[in-house]
Amino acid sequence: xxxxxxxxxxxxxxxxxxxxxxxxxxxxxxxxxxxxxxxxxxxxxxxxxxxxxxxxxxxxxxxxxxxxxxxxxxxxxxxxxxxxxxxxxxxxxxxxxxxxxxxxxxxxxxxxxxxxxxxxxxxxxxxxxxxxxxxxxxxxxxxxxxxxxxxxxxxxxxxxxxxxxxxxxxxxxxxxxxxxxxxxxxxxxxxxxxxxx
Amino acid sequence: xxxxxxxxxxxxxxxxxxxxxxxxxxxxxxxxxxxxxxxxxxxxxxxxxxxxxxxxxxxxxxxxxxxxxxxxxxxxxxxxxxxxxxxxxxxxxxxxxxxxxxxxxxxxxxxxxxxxxxxxxxxxxxxxxxxxxxxxxxxxxxxxxxxxxxxxxxxxxxxxxxxxxxxxxxxxxxxxxxxxxxxxxxxxxxxxxxxxx
DNA sequence: TTTTTGTTTGACATTTTTGTCAAATGCAAA
DNA sequence: TTTGCATTTGACAAAAATGTCAAACAAAAA
Numbered sequence: 001x002x003x004x005x006x007x008x009x010x011x012x013x014x015x016x017x018x019x020x021x022x023x024x025x026x027x028x029x030x031x032x033x034x035x036x037x038x039x040x041x042x043x044x045x046x047x048x049x050x051x052x053x054x055x056x057x058x059x060x061x062x063x064x065x066x067x068x069x070x071x072x073x074x075x076x077x078x079x080x081x082x083x084x085x086x087x088x089x090x091x092x093x094x095x096x097x098x099x100x101x102x103x104x105x106x107x108x109x110x111x112x113x114x115x116x117x118x119x120x121x122x123x124x125x126x127x128x129x130x131x132x133x134x135x136x137x138x139x140x141x142x143x144x145x146x147x148x149x150x151x152x153x154x155x156x157x158x159x160x161x162x163x164x165x166x167x168x169x170x171x172x173x174x175x176x177x178x179x180x181x182x183x184x185x186x187x188x189x190x191x192x193x194x195x196x197x
Numbered sequence: 198x199x200x201x202x203x204x205x206x207x208x209x210x211x212x213x214x215x216x217x218x219x220x221x222x223x224x225x226x227x228x229x230x231x232x233x234x235x236x237x238x239x240x241x242x243x244x245x246x247x248x249x250x251x252x253x254x255x256x257x258x259x260x261x262x263x264x265x266x267x268x269x270x271x272x273x274x275x276x277x278x279x280x281x282x283x284x285x286x287x288x289x290x291x292x293x294x295x296x297x298x299x300x301x302x303x304x305x306x307x308x309x310x311x312x313x314x315x316x317x318x319x320x321x322x323x324x325x326x327x328x329x330x331x332x333x334x335x336x337x338x339x340x341x342x343x344x345x346x347x348x349x350x351x352x353x354x355x356x357x358x359x360x361x362x363x364x365x366x367x368x369x370x371x372x373x374x375x376x377x378x379x380x381x382x383x384x385x386x387x388x389x390x391x392x393x394x
Numbered sequence: 395t396t397t398t399t400g401t402t403t404g405a406c407a408t409t410t411t412t413g414t415c416a417a418a419t420g421c422a423a424a
Numbered sequence: 425t426t427t428g429c430a431t432t433t434g435a436c437a438a439a440a441a442t443g444t445c446a447a448a449c450a451a452a453a454a
Binding site for chain 2: 024025026027028067101103104106107108110111112116119120122123126143145146148149152153155156157159160161163164166167168170171172173182185186189192193196
Binding site for chain 4: 007009040041043044047
């Protein structure tokens, strides 16, 4: 994080790339397209980041870091479990309005050989989370299953509708407003489904 | 390897493209890469499909059709609801071994302006499915919610772990075998979660 | 046999995309 | 002012990817 003072344009380029990738889902935007979207000369991409790939890598790492922060936020919180989840859902659905394609982008990048960096940290974090989940199950607040499965249920129910939105929306024949409404209701649905209210 | 028969090559190219896209997740494979993987001269792609885009479109439409067939399979079946879902899960998890990245590919294509074709058919199909779901809810076999939300729960819980596998696997620190096992257990988890056993 | 037809190939042209570089610009410090 | 430094630019080079074409090829039909 604490690298050096990023110049304004450097940050602008990065942010624009993120916007194209995470917000608009244009995963293979060219350097020219990124530069245009940023209102900047294309060669500045080479100036600040040596190459297109380097830029892509940095954006990827940033996104990873963000995911890690998300995870820490939920695991280290002292709130009661159910409230933690609830709070996280608020946070997630808000974030997802800005960057709906973040998760799906990560997958495509990993598939193209982008190396995952913070494996250890995330793994450790998840282990803590598993313990918390297991405790809730013991107390009868959650249906019993492998904590990993609960985690996957959790992520699936929240992320998927956002990531797959264009496909779901088309196949369901929904307009933007209708689908927005569906997503609004989603938080309560997820809570009910996870906790079997 | 003598594929000299009539238009076997055309099919070969299509199948190879699908393999690269859906099985290996290489969404922006070049024509050369596709040709090489098929063991075929690159210009044959232009001969059978006029352009790269045309090939991509055809593969996309094929995949769409397949999704539609899947949908029909589940909706038109006369089995009791719960058994239909169970049967579908068997089918889905089996298919997903061949083409884990099918759904995610579709999303990226839609994002890049690929037009969705069988909108109405799918929409009609889903309407029928909603009725079936609503009936089950009336009968107390399912927790009450908008049928659309149940559908999304259903798809999310099944598709997501498969689509996002590389990312999940890395961040969970799982190896291939361990994650396979997790997916094996997945069917029962999905059933339990959907039906609140 | 020759002809026809559909298929395959390699060479070439074009387009798209990326990367390099020297010169220009602007701005702050000396 | 001049100097130094980071930034920005346009022209150019290089590479990557797609598309075209005439000719070669093979197998069936005439």
